[in-house]
Amino acid sequence: MDDTRANRRGRYSGLPLMVFLGLYFGLSPIYLFDSGLPQLADFVMVCFIFLAAISGIRIDRGGYDLVIPGLVFVFYVFVVSVSWSIILSSYSTMMAPVFYLYNFLAMILVYSSYKKNSDLTLKAILYGISAGLTVSVLYQVLNFDAHASRQAALFNNPNQMGYFGLLCAGISLLIFENGRVSHKYFAYNFILSLLLVFLSFSLTAIAGLFFIVLASVVVLYRKGAKTIVIAPFVFVFSVSFLAVAFDDKLYYVSESVERRISLIETKTENVGDSRGYSRILDYPEYLIFGAAEGERSRFGLYHRHEIHSSLGTVLFSYGVVGFFIFCAFLFSAIRRSDVVGFLIFLGPMVYSLTHQGLRNTIFWIFILLIYLLKGSLKK
Template sequence: MMSTIEITRLTKNELNIVDKLILFFYSLYFILNPIYLWSSGLPQISDLSIIFSIIIYTFYRKFTFKITEEIKPILLVGLLFVVWIIFINLIWIFRLQTIDNFLVSTFFYIYNYFLLFFVIALVNHYKNILFKVTYISVIISVIIQFLIYIISGGGDGSRQVGFLNNPNQLGYYSLLILAFLIFFSSKLDIKFYWFMLAMVSSIILILASLSKAAIVSMLGLLILYLFVKNKKKKLKKKYVVCLALILALGFSMYKATDFFQENQLMNSVQERADSIGEDPDDNLEGRGYDRLYDHPEYWITGAGEGAYYRFSKNNFELHSTLGNLLISYGIVGLSLFVLMVLFALRNDRFRSTYIVLFLMVYGLTHNGIRNSLLWILLALIASYTIKEINERTT
């Protein structure tokens, strides 16, 4: 209901039926994003939704928008990054005479770059409306997932998956949603109670996933946001009041009941925290970092993203965002990606740096670059200059 009322109010006198269809399928992407009907690596139902949005937009708008001087660098460097990936992977396909994972990996980067380009185009056309639609969509998405978690009997202490394929995907999805919420809280006039409900839903889902990387990243992101980066005084006061009430309630429950001692979710989170550094894969070799120093010959141009049998110790991809880029595409590929991110952050005057930083903290032990939500967030961060310019000139 919130979505229908808000979007109708925003678009009543501005958008025609085609515009509404474009934004509807775009918003549906976020709502359907955590629902996997097929194995990981295949297009999911959310991808089909945003493809419908792209098709309608292409026929209706034909991508006819002005690329500003602020946006040009991120699009250019991003394009060079993807071209480099295509080039390196094709070289290794011909050298090794195998397409083992190389083509699939390449497709992810092409697809995500195109989504980045698409979202920037949407911001150019729909301006602040696109930000509001995205904000509403991520709130609906995470609240639905939280309700599913509750209805399905969540909180039993086991690692939750939801409708995704593994717990780490749930943790990363929820962390990305938290990043979106924090980003929008400084850009839009938000309704505090809906915002807090979405924040709490994200936090609980991250805890329920028992993903150590997601929990650590979440804590760092929340601490910086609540106590350092949040510049809205009224909003900050509300956070302080809510936090004080939660702490008071928690302390009372701890003293008067056995809730915390008997709560299976809390106990599981505590056990996961205590096991940091003790699990078999909680080391450099377990995550595949050893190939960085075992194979320095790949530092410049990379080994491509596939044929992992070449790394005899661990026949899998390096479980790291930046580390995987370095071993797969060398210093050239890593530098292009970092430069693209820096150009995006520059357009937001680096105010969102800490948000991206903690997403990269998660990426120290997982390869999070394939998740399209990360690229869409970068597109929105990069587009904030367009939004501000449009608002000043309209």
């Protein structure tokens, strides 16, 4: 009896914490400020970090192989950024390490919450994702802009919407495979995630989605005949929903599809220049230790924009040393994973080839969940 009461007290004491965690995901699609600045959801995450920290951090020895490479990477980012800040007499290089530290803290405190109550933590994430997806899709349906070549809902740009949908699809599939959510609930999240990705018309988000959909096929096959029977109904419902929601906009959709497909060849040919990869070759002197992020005026007008690639940004900004540490961090999350975990992991990584997604906290939580649900449990 005493143990039961203690468990209930522990569960209820964690509820305020889980509310903030769920709210973070639910508010993530709402962008009120310019990209690169903290959004409403980030202020909620700060509250979660504060409450989780004062309630006690629990990181067992099994989590060291993920946490240590992540900590080393963040430390190295600070070293490089502070060094260049001193050399250039500028504080602009210090913005990036603050984001990395914030995302790392969010990741380890979600880890700590999971270790204290895994079911409650996963439910908070899943319910928050459902809320965020629902708000985004409803807003998009009610405010469809037929004059825009791509849709963005409440995000600042379509790529952010596609990335959010991609990460939500991957996280929902991870939790579903782990048996923590019903088939219907998973189908709801997955359908809305697919809808956001396709309406964003982000080519790399759609390409990344292919791997997550492939992983879902494997999961459905493993779940058995009953689940496989549901799959055709899910597909039919998805097509029907699209037809009803966008019945007067199908011509726009078909035109947008044709327009985006016609750009594939051009984007592929110019990926080095358009995404900033050419900067790595033009300034090889930064390849060992990195040039830090910020103060891009050093590289002339041609390279005044940031590199549109997560891995490209890490390689140029933090050199081969930082790139190796970051890859070790990613490898630690997937090295014990099976084919499903690897396919899910590939989704956002494909997107990151042409977009900088490391500032998104959900990506760091996504990596954590791959480690927890597809890696560490196999020890």
